Amino acid sequence: MTESTVATAQPSAVIVLAAGAGTRMKSKTPKILHRIGGRSMIGHALAAAAGLAPRELVAVVRHQRDLVAGHIASLAEELGTSLHVADQDEVPGTGRAVQCGLEALQSAGLPVEGTVVVTYGDVPLLTTELLRELVSTHEAEGNAVTVLTALLEDPTGYGRILRDEDGSVAGIVEHKDATEAERAVNEVNSGIYAFDGAVLVQALEKVTTDNAQGEMYLTDVLSLARAAGGRVAAVSTRDQWQVEGANDRVQLAALGAEMNRRTVEAHMRAGTTVQDPATTWIDATVTLEPDTTILPNTHLQGATHVAEDAVVGPDTTLVDTTVGSGATVTRTQATGAVIGAGAAVGPFTYLRPGTVLGEQGKIGAFYETKNAVIGRGSKLSHLGYAGDAEIGEYTNIGCGNITANYDGVAKHRTVIGDHVRTSSNTVFIAPVTVGDGAYTGAGAVVRKDVPAGALALTVAPQRNTEGWTEQRRPGSPAAEAAARARSSAQAAETPGADA
Numbered sequence: 001m002t003e004s005t006v007a008t009a010q011p012s013a014v015i016v017l018a019a020g021a022g023t024r025m026k027s028k029t030p031k032i033l034h035r036i037g038g039r040s041m042i043g044h045a046l047a048a049a050a051g052l053a054p055r056e057l058v059a060v061v062r063h064q065r066d067l068v069a070g071h072i073a074s075l076a077e078e079l080g081t082s083l084h085v086a087d088q089d090e091v092p093g094t095g096r097a098v099q100c101g102l103e104a105l106q107s108a109g110l111p112v113e114g115t116v117v118v119t120y121g122d123v124p125l126l127t128t129e130l131l132r133e134l135v136s137t138h139e140a141e142g143n144a145v146t147v148l149t150a151l152l153e154d155p156t157g158y159g160r161i162l163r164d165e166d167g168s169v170a171g172i173v174e175h176k177d178a179t180e181a182e183r184a185v186n187e188v189n190s191g192i193y194a195f196d197g198a199v200l201v202q203a204l205e206k207v208t209t210d211n212a213q214g215e216m217y218l219t220d221v222l223s224l225a226r227a228a229g230g231r232v233a234a235v236s237t238r239d240q241w242q243v244e245g246a247n248d249r250v251q252l253a254a255l256g257a258e259m260n261r262r263t264v265e266a267h268m269r270a271g272t273t274v275q276d277p278a279t280t281w282i283d284a285t286v287t288l289e290p291d292t293t294i295l296p297n298t299h300l301q302g303a304t305h306v307a308e309d310a311v312v313g314p315d316t317t318l319v320d321t322t323v324g325s326g327a328t329v330t331r332t333q334a335t336g337a338v339i340g341a342g343a344a345v346g347p348f349t350y351l352r353p354g355t356v357l358g359e360q361g362k363i364g365a366f367y368e369t370k371n372a373v374i375g376r377g378s379k380l381s382h383l384g385y386a387g388d389a390e391i392g393e394y395t396n397i398g399c400g401n402i403t404a405n406y407d408g409v410a411k412h413r414t415v416i417g418d419h420v421r422t423s424s425n426t427v428f429i430a431p432v433t434v435g436d437g438a439y440t441g442a443g444a445v446v447r448k449d450v451p452a453g454a455l456a457l458t459v460a461p462q463r464n465t466e467g468w469t470e471q472r473r474p475g476s477p478a479a480e481a482a483a484r485a486r487s488s489a490q491a492a493e494t495p496g497a498d499a
């Protein structure tokens, strides 16, 4: 890809085609809503298009219209851009789809002039950079149409680029309409173009459905534009991935793996150590600071952010989670959590939404948390559950502590102060408050508030029933062990016996 010399490359409109059915996905979900790299395919397409900062962004829909339009509206909000949704009617074909997109602009009183870009909703690896190169070339050369092409070893199914002896683009012929000689051409139409808007509108008026598929072909615009005296040219990319669409789930997985490879590589080039790129999966929406380390089998998803010097993994999945600088997160599943600087989480830890762990805090092995705000330096080291809880600073929660937050009807809060020490297996029956500097004894069931500095004990007297096992479990290994212990104790007590 060459660096463009024309700086502007801001088209008047980008039209993203998304009306097709995508039957080969074998799915109740529309094809373009299938996801890779943390976004739907249409999400990637619109993000790349929005990167051009076009005056108008249009998505053309038809198949499962309401579902697709609703998804597109939420994407527009996420991308912070306004967007037109245009409905294609029953006339089939890419030409009609573009025409419907243009009519939506015109009926909104927006003139179609200058450069109009057309892309597909199911080509997720296409980048803003390649689109910008297409637009820059188109405008620098003063073309009527510039088509993005690729050379494929197996061009079967694609429209073929027809060139004159002098190499100029004469037109595109669809595979189904092509002769044997034309099918031998391996330069294919990606379906991505920059058009002069006025030429596009005029040419589409002349496009018919008189072809092998009975569709209005957008590709016919090229020969029509040339016949009208316009210059038609191509930008050829060697990066086939950027023009590849996903028609079935096999292609979807291949595109997802390649997208991930590119994302992970970009993070490594920006200063992240990734020990095993092949088992590291990072969504396009994730941000990583330099000098982060990602260990094998780690999935970073959604709005996850990892700050410098943090180490994440192995075997960790973080969704919409923020990891502070220098924190370590090992064998953890976290969603909607905030992990403070220098904190330690894991191994085998489950952080659910609303977990906020303060700086230098710790949530250790086999802990689950939800809606739990934990202060600086506090530790929940092993085996427990903290839900709907607020824990102060430098508090140590003992092994096996549980917040009983749910009475079967409503959730209740547990509030624990600073510098508290709770012993093993304390149960907090919420709502309950434990004051600063308080202690609890092992097995305490805390039903009443504990004042600051108090020791809370739940004292149930212990009763030992002597000889119970031999009487009630005769013949069992436990009874035999008890009998041996009893006779050796008796032997030790018998006067005159050998030591």
Ligand code: UD1
Residues within 6 Å of the ligand: 017, 018, 019, 020, 021, 060, 088, 091, 092, 093, 094, 095, 096, 097, 120, 121, 122, 157, 158, 159, 160, 172, 174, 188, 189, 190, 191, 216, 217, 218, 219, 245
């Ligand atoms: C089209 C091109 C072909 C090119 C290929 C690249 C035409 C006539 N052919 O093939 O030259 O090599 O793309 O993939 O343009 N769509 C609509 N409305 C429709 C039909 C399609 O919105 O009525 C959308 C689809 O959702 C999809 C895109 O247009 O995003 C391409 O449709 P598809 O049927 O996959 O392409 P072909 O027509 O086979």
Ligand code: CA
Residues within 6 Å of the ligand: 245, 247
């Ligand atoms: Ca296709």
